[in-house]
Amino acid sequence: MPPKKQQQTEVRVQWGRPGNNLKTGIVGMPNVGKSTFFRAITKSVLGNPANYPYATIEPEEAKVAVPDDRFNWLCETYKPKSKIPAFLTVFDIAGLTKGASTGAGLGNAFLSHVRAVDAIYQVVRAFDDAEIVHVEGDVDPIRDLTIIRDELLIKDAEFVEKHLEGLRKITSRGANTLEMKAKKEEQAIVERVYEFLTVTKQPIRKGEWSNREVELINTLYLLTAKPVIYLVNMSERDFVRQKNKYLPKIKAWIDEYSPGDAFIPMSVSFEERLTAMNEDEIAEECKRLQTKSMLPKIIITGYTALNLINYFTCGEDEVRSWTIRKGTKAPQAAGVIHTDFEKAFICGEIMHYQDLVDHKTENACRAAGKYMTKGKEYLMESGDIAHWKAGRR
Incomplete structure (x- = not known):
């Protein structure tokens, strides 16, 4: 018999206005x-x-x-x-x-x-x-x-x-x-x-x-x-x-x-x-x-209470926390930084905060397979550390 299809849990619509500027x-x-x-x-x-x-x-x-x-x-x-x-x-x-x-x-x-x-x-x-x-x-x-x-x-x-x-x-x-x-x-x-x-x-x-x-x-x-x-x-x-x-x-x-x-x-x-x-x-x-x-x-x-979470961009020049709503996909999260990042989104290189804590460095996270490439359907998690790649417009 063919395997049963897994039932997908319906994503609940959030109360309130869309967007991150709440x-x-x-x-x-x-x-x-x-x-x-x-x-x-x-x-x-x-x-x-x-x-x-x-x-x-x-x-x-x-x-x-x-x-x-x-x-x-x-x-x-x-x-x-x-x-x-x-x-x-x-x-x-x-x-x-x-x-x-x-x-x-x-x-x-x-x-x-x-x-x-x-x-x-x-x-x-x-x-x-x-x-x-x-x-x-x-x-x-x-x-x-x-x-x-x-x-x-x-x-x-x-x-x-x-x-x-x-x-x-x-x-x-x-x-x-x-x-x-x-x-x-x-x-x-x-x-x-x-x-x-x-x-x-x-x-x-x-x-x-x-x-x-x-x-x-x-x-x-x-x-x-x-x-x-x-x-x-x-x-x-x-x-x-x-x-x-x-x-x-x-x-x-x-x-x-x-x-x-x-x-x-x-x-x-x-x-x-x-x-x-x-x-x-x-x-x-x-x-x-x-x-x-x-x-x-x-x-x-x-x-x-506003269903807000945050992700980070990190480097020697700046560490910044970006506010997004729960359930935000990668292109829209990138768009919080600049609308062109969303429009010309290619992918995101993402590691989680706790993985960086555990492995100490970005290179160690890469070696452990914890620095991953994520596409347009990726749902951002609180504590993600992201580096975005976008094409030219």
Whole structure:
């Protein structure tokens, strides 16, 4: 009997915009520590960490280097003249208040800024401080989480409803063409999306969707389709001792309403204090308090939530980390460096980071058969070290 054909696993369509230039926005109620966190994570003086609502109006933008021990090792090994790590783009967005979906506060502007990013760092206030006002009058993380969830759901439902009305006007004409058939298929998917938002009342990213449905949902740029990383902002004292009265309730809320999403306790005031120190002072202070900065974990989690990975190009002149999406093929990865590399792609000479660590040198990797030629169908892996070959155009 002929051998059975191996069943190929269907590649899941990823949420969000295509491409590698993806952005993360810092979201939360007013006065929860967003702008101070933005300054700490970007090591900049951008943002406006003032003690009143809507201190931030227009979003600030900065790039954050992604921590990567592999990149550091490659720089030590090649000793290049130039070192360029991978970066994550972060936006500081104005605070959201109850009623934002109907335009309250900076509602419409806020929601358009959230729509423009690809993932969300949601800062949740879990510290009491009478000197820092709360727009709702008191500190209640569960109420704040619920307000933001509801406002994003309401806005998504309104947007989808309008889109659905437009589709129904088109499909009601009754023409039996291929274009009309496609519109009716789109309408059926959008109706399911609307029902999920208004009946199930869960973020779109938590539904079970087919590849075709995800492809269509991606064109709607829905707020609740974006991955969320919850950052619980505690006082420095609570962070150091890892005890906070709000933490169990916040964890329970996330497990119920946003299961599977990342949840990172941290202290903005502690991170802000560390920014005034040099590396040796930071290490000494963290050792004294028996704790560590959470910023590296937060950055890496944000990068991973966007399905981003990185590969390297290495040499005496430069070691550089290039950001691509998971599932990127070799020609498109080469195109991140220059579009001509993709258009005139011949092949890639690729070795993996761990193989270089194990064999010490590129020549040793070649001798061991670990430096391989890869063609157009090769799917890049995180940690690949690539040398591209392209023809003339």
